[in-house]
Amino acid sequence: MDAPIIELTDVKKSFGPVSVLKGVSLKVYPGKITALVGDNGAGKSTLIKGLAGVQPYDEGEVKFQGVPVALHNPREAAHLGIEVVYQDLALCDNLDIVQNMFLGREDIELGTFDEGKMERAASETLQSLSVRTVKSVRQKVSSLSGGQRQTVAIARSVLKSAKVVILDEPTAALGVAQTEQVLALVKRLAERGVGVLMISHNLVDVFQVADYINVLYLGQMVASVETSRTTSDDVVGYITGSKTYIEVSA
Amino acid sequence: MTAIISQDLPTAGPPGVIGSGQDGGLREQVTGYIQRVRSGEMGALPAVAGFVVLCVLFTTLSPYFFTERNFANLMTQAATLVMLAMALVFVILLGEIDLSAGVTSGVAMSLFVVLSNPGGLAMNWVLALLISLATGVVIGLFIGFFVARVGIPSFVVTLGLFLGFQGLQLIIIGDGGLYRIQQPEIIAIQNSNLPVWGGWVMLALILTITLVTTLLDRRRRSRAGVASRTIALLWIRLAIIAVLGGVVVGLLSQNRGTGFLAVSGVPIVVPITLLVLWIGTFVLDRTKFGRYLYAVGGNPEAARRSGIKVVGIKWAAFVVCSTLAVISGVFSASKVGSVDAAFGRDIVLSGVAAAVVGGVSLFGGRGRLIHAAVGALVIAVITNGLGLLNLPGGVNFLVTGGVLILAATVDAVSRVRAGGSILRS
Numbered sequence: 205m206d207a208p209i210i211e212l213t214d215v216k217k218s219f220g221p222v223s224v225l226k227g228v229s230l231k232v233y234p235g236k237i238t239a240l241v242g243d244n245g246a247g248k249s250t251l252i253k254g255l256a257g258v259q260p261y262d263e264g265e266v267k268f269q270g271v272p273v274a275l276h277n278p279r280e281a282a283h284l285g286i287e288v289v290y291q292d293l294a295l296c297d298n299l300d301i302v303q304n305m306f307l308g309r310e311d312i313e314l315g316t317f318d319e320g321k322m323e324r325a326a327s328e329t330l331q332s333l334s335v336r337t338v339k340s341v342r343q344k345v346s347s348l349s350g351g352q353r354q355t356v357a358i359a360r361s362v363l364k365s366a367k368v369v370i371l372d373e374p375t376a377a378l379g380v381a382q383t384e385q386v387l388a389l390v391k392r393l394a395e396r397g398v399g400v401l402m403i404s405h406n407l408v409d410v411f412q413v414a415d416y417i418n419v420l421y422l423g424q425m426v427a428s429v430e431t432s433r434t435t436s437d438d439v440v441g442y443i444t445g446s447k448t449y450i451e452v453s454a
Numbered sequence: 455m456t457a458i459i460s461q462d463l464p465t466a467g468p469p470g471v472i473g474s475g476q477d478g479g480l481r482e483q484v485t486g487y488i489q490r491v492r493s494g495e496m497g498a499l500p501a502v503a504g505f506v507v508l509c510v511l512f513t514t515l516s517p518y519f520f521t522e523r524n525f526a527n528l529m530t531q532a533a534t535l536v537m538l539a540m541a542l543v544f545v546i547l548l549g550e551i552d553l554s555a556g557v558t559s560g561v562a563m564s565l566f567v568v569l570s571n572p573g574g575l576a577m578n579w580v581l582a583l584l585i586s587l588a589t590g591v592v593i594g595l596f597i598g599f600f601v602a603r604v605g606i607p608s609f610v611v612t613l614g615l616f617l618g619f620q621g622l623q624l625i626i627i628g629d630g631g632l633y634r635i636q637q638p639e640i641i642a643i644q645n646s647n648l649p650v651w652g653g654w655v656m657l658a659l660i661l662t663i664t665l666v667t668t669l670l671d672r673r674r675r676s677r678a679g680v681a682s683r684t685i686a687l688l689w690i691r692l693a694i695i696a697v698l699g700g701v702v703v704g705l706l707s708q709n710r711g712t713g714f715l716a717v718s719g720v721p722i723v724v725p726i727t728l729l730v731l732w733i734g735t736f737v738l739d740r741t742k743f744g745r746y747l748y749a750v751g752g753n754p755e756a757a758r759r760s761g762i763k764v765v766g767i768k769w770a771a772f773v774v775c776s777t778l779a780v781i782s783g784v785f786s787a788s789k790v791g792s793v794d795a796a797f798g799r800d801i802v803l804s805g806v807a808a809a810v811v812g813g814v815s816l817f818g819g820r821g822r823l824i825h826a827a828v829g830a831l832v833i834a835v836i837t838n839g840l841g842l843l844n845l846p847g848g849v850n851f852l853v854t855g856g857v858l859i860l861a862a863t864v865d866a867v868s869r870v871r872a873g874g875s876i877l878r879s
Contacts, residue, residue, distance in 0.1 A: 342473075
């Protein structure tokens with residue numbers, strides 16, 4: 205098996221007297237989908253904000269491709285190739301797909317945009333992800349469905365040649381068909397060798413695509429298992445605290 | 455799952471190939487345009503239609519409307535509002551507002567007359583003009599500081615300045631004071647014309663620039679290996695500019711003088727306005743500043759997460775707005791011929807109205823400079839036409855207000871019918 209692309213060891217984070225992460229360890233493998241589940245307030249958001257460099261961890265070690273790294277701000281994370289696709293999507297409705305995918309890092313030639321180059325790259329990226337639901341890359345994002353928006357947001361991270369993509373609730377608020385499309389896209393993302401960390405509340409989705417499942421419970425990683433070696437019942441137990449990994453594996 | 459995806463296969467082009475909206479012949483382009491209009495992206499279309507209808511209406515009602523003289527008059531009357539509306543677009547695109555744009559031009563022009571007039575400090579007029587423009591920059595920086603940095607709503611900040619600057623203007627000019635503009639160069643902007651050949655050269659330049667930029671764009675696109683719009687569109691656009699521009703320049707090239715003196719040619723203010731329009735559109739469409747302005751107006755949080763310096767963009771937008779507002783003040787001073795303590799006080803809301811009539815969204819993120827310019831022309835033609843009909847002044851305000859509400863209604867209804875929401879984009 206490959207070495208993990210991201211390895212967190214004993215990371216801690218507290219806000220004043222409230223300790224949110226109490227020594228969490230996590231591994232994300234390239235080409236694999238790692239799910240992070242847990243109830244509200246378990247510390248999922250805090251964990252990914254640390255990886256995104258938005259809220260640095262207080263203690264603990266972060267290794268990227270085996271090398272200890274510091275993640276103090278979003279730029280350092282982006283520089284390493286860690287991209288976060290947030291739940292609320294972070295797309296501009298009034299811009300088209302190409303403009304959104306290149307927002308903040310447009311191709312410039314002679315001080316003006318090289319629209320042709322950007323259009324081609326955007327279109328190739330979408331095609332490489334086998335996206336077929338988008339008619340034109342010059343469509344305004346406001347005209348897209350929820351699933352198509354999620355697709356554009358994920359394709360945006362691919363365009364940035366991200367090595368690790370963190371997806372925050374990618375299927376929340378999507379219909380059945382759109383959820384299928386987005387999950388298929390997440391799989392293709394992993395097939396490209398990207399390390400995917402997916403946060404989700406939906407265990408059906410998790411069992412459908414994830415290779416590994418990690419469960420946070422009150423700031424502690426109570427289980428890290430291969431999907432094939434666990435059941436939905438057990439995972440629900442870990443999430444609610446009614447079962448522990450040691451009990452089950454014993 | 456495959457079945458689900460195949461239902462959504464694109465209707466045009468081979469499966470799996472994502473279009474760009476630029477491919478296909480003239481027919482595809484035209485149907486694409488009609489589709490966009492139907493889905494609520496009407497741009498300045500209602501305003502253009504309104505302008506044409508008003509022109510036809512006034513032509514039938516008044517023998518004086520469609521004359522060379524009134525034509526030139528309309529342009530110089532509209533110039534101030536066109537420039538102010540274009541200035542406001544930069545902040546309206548952010549979903550902000552600058553209620554002090556008019557009085558900003560008032561403060562700057564008050565400074566100009568006090569500094570440059572022979573009775574005052576008799577400063578070199580070019581230097582005085584530069585100081586006025588710099589005043590616009592400083593005022594923009596000031597507004598930007600409070601809006602972008604401190605985070606006060608722009609409505610409140612600029613409302614405060616709207617009140618405050620009237621006082622500042624009064625102090626600069628002096629109680630009940632009125633300065634005549636004495637620089638022939640400033641007066642010339644609105645009251646002198648290009649030589650007749652100058653108008654034709656201007657039109658030729660516009661055609662050449664359109665041709666060259668389009669061809670350069672096409673070359674760049676083909677180098678990247680993507681389709682360009684069919685070349686027929688370029689010829690159509692050039693033909694439209696040539697015909698419309700030809701009619702305008704042709705009319706303005708006729709002698710429209712009433713006395714012994716022949717008056718002909720395009721008013722000098724026209725090429726200045728067109729130049730600002732062109733530069734502004736270039737910046738908005740093709741540079742990072744322009745793109746980020748739209749992005750911040752559309753979704754500030756998304757812009758921030760994409761690494762855009764939102765504070766800087768907002769700040770810059772207010773500087774551009776205030777500076778262009780000063781230029782509109784120069785136009786106004788040239789037209790009126792004097793500056794007093796009330797200069798620029800009443801025009802700002804007309805500027806906002808012009809932008810909205812033209813199709814610029816007050817929620818931000820949607821609209822172009824040309825939209826605001828067309829909107830301003832609509833408002834100017836109402837004032838001009840009703841004036842020729844000798845109707846009481848009150849009618850003018852009533853009609854202008856009605857047109858504003860009508861324009862907003864057309865926009866909202868078209869969006870709802872297309873299945874979109876009234877709010878936002």
